[in-house]
Amino acid sequence: MPKLKATIIGAGSTYTxxxxxxxxxxxxxxxxxxxxxxxxxxTRLHTVGSLAKRQLMVxxxxxxxxxxxxxxxxxxxxxxxxxQVRVGKMAARIRDEKIPLKYGCLGQETTGxxxxxxxxxxxxxxxxxxxxxxxxxxxxxxxxNFSNPSGIIAQAVLGHTDVNMIGLCNCAINMVQEIEDTLxxxxxxxxxxxLNHLSWITSVVKHGETENLVAALSGKAGAxxxxxxxxxxxxxxLRAVPYIPSSYLSYFYAREKQFQKCLKAEQTRGEIxxxxxxxxxxxxxxxxxxxxxxxxxxxxxxxxxxxxxxxADSLANDKGDIHVVAAKNNGAVPFMDDDDVVEVKxxxxxxxxxxxxxxxxxxxxxxxxxxxxxxxxxxxxxxxNGDRDAALAALMxxxxxxxxxKAKPMLDEMLEANKEYLTRFFS
Numbered sequence: 001m002p003k004l005k006a007t008i009i010g011a012g013s014t015y016t017x018x019x020x021x022x023x024x025x026x027x028x029x030x031x032x033x034x035x036x037x038x039x040x041x042x043t044r045l046h047t048v049g050s051l052a053k054r055q056l057m058v059x060x061x062x063x064x065x066x067x068x069x070x071x072x073x074x075x076x077x078x079x080x081x082x083x084q085v086r087v088g089k090m091a092a093r094i095r096d097e098k099i100p101l102k103y104g105c106l107g108q109e110t111t112g113x114x115x116x117x118x119x120x121x122x123x124x125x126x127x128x129x130x131x132x133x134x135x136x137x138x139x140x141x142x143x144x145n146f147s148n149p150s151g152i153i154a155q156a157v158l159g160h161t162d163v164n165m166i167g168l169c170n171c172a173i174n175m176v177q178e179i180e181d182t183l184x185x186x187x188x189x190x191x192x193x194x195l196n197h198l199s200w201i202t203s204v205v206k207h208g209e210t211e212n213l214v215a216a217l218s219g220k221a222g223a224x225x226x227x228x229x230x231x232x233x234x235x236x237x238l239r240a241v242p243y244i245p246s247s248y249l250s251y252f253y254a255r256e257k258q259f260q261k262c263l264k265a266e267q268t269r270g271e272i273x274x275x276x277x278x279x280x281x282x283x284x285x286x287x288x289x290x291x292x293x294x295x296x297x298x299x300x301x302x303x304x305x306x307x308x309x310x311x312a313d314s315l316a317n318d319k320g321d322i323h324v325v326a327a328k329n330n331g332a333v334p335f336m337d338d339d340d341v342v343e344v345k346x347x348x349x350x351x352x353x354x355x356x357x358x359x360x361x362x363x364x365x366x367x368x369x370x371x372x373x374x375x376x377x378x379x380x381x382x383x384x385n386g387d388r389d390a391a392l393a394a395l396m397x398x399x400x401x402x403x404x405x406k407a408k409p410m411l412d413e414m415l416e417a418n419k420e421y422l423t424r425f426f427s
Contacts, residue, residue, distance in 0.1 A: 036073070118148060121422065144308055251400060
């Protein structure tokens, strides 16, 4: 297999050492001979990048290693581009979390009004990366995106470019891992259906058996993520929607309770992460540190590198493995349009991504998915065109908002607060 160039966009992220660890563990399957790390923040790039270089050297890497603020240089010849950008940094995230609370709405990084505003900032940046990849990167290069909101970004890129792209999240892999831990075995099949951060495991069947174990597991599994306040679900709820929910569904299942938690919290999650990142960057600057510190687990990126590197391995080595990723529906989920990006089990090989048919779901799942998909499509339209009408319609159709008297002033304030990143809305 020919050697490969891997590029990380947004490499100043404190998650980068987690991703580098994944490359080291799979260096025989993915023999990268060039790692290029790119970020617009030169200080963070060198702090994080220096640790990444030490990790690679200790791990046996002897190829080319480059740190750069030049996006074109980073993309040139790349076979795999890993996206993990945060436009506006933590300051923008904290605004996304705080402003909605003033209007009685949840403030969260990827869900509701906060996720909407992050999408408006991020979609144009990732679209620019995708367009430049067509000119600069290797033939059949892949963009593997972790930047949030991952599903909306995938809807934009897959719907408006012909770039090879996968939207990836660590939510599914953590949910499956928790089921493995609960059952004490990997010998089971499962069905997974949803959108990014709006998903369920609807079937779990041990090999050689026929009983669906989801009802028995629904109160025991669900993979609570570090950045989502945990909620205990009543048995009646778990009977009404009898599937294992991703942790982000707590914002829909218990909207008022989660709103009150956010409202009363001494710090937003973004403020907590800002403090944590300062501590992590101090550790990364230690020239004797050659591995990711244990404190990185508090950032909520569990199994992040496993998900990203496993998918790259399947693509590069034509493995035909099954991964849960964001991909075009193409008939896999019967109640969604073919061009809708959904998050389901997919076969991944050199031919690309093929979503597997979904059979187990109910009307609650289909209704919520279709409503949120309408929001996602309107958000993409708003982000690409600076369309205020589409932006307002997106907030109006979102199940966590849907109130003009809240949506209109909230939108106006959030757009103004992000004016430097949203020039299309102010031209």
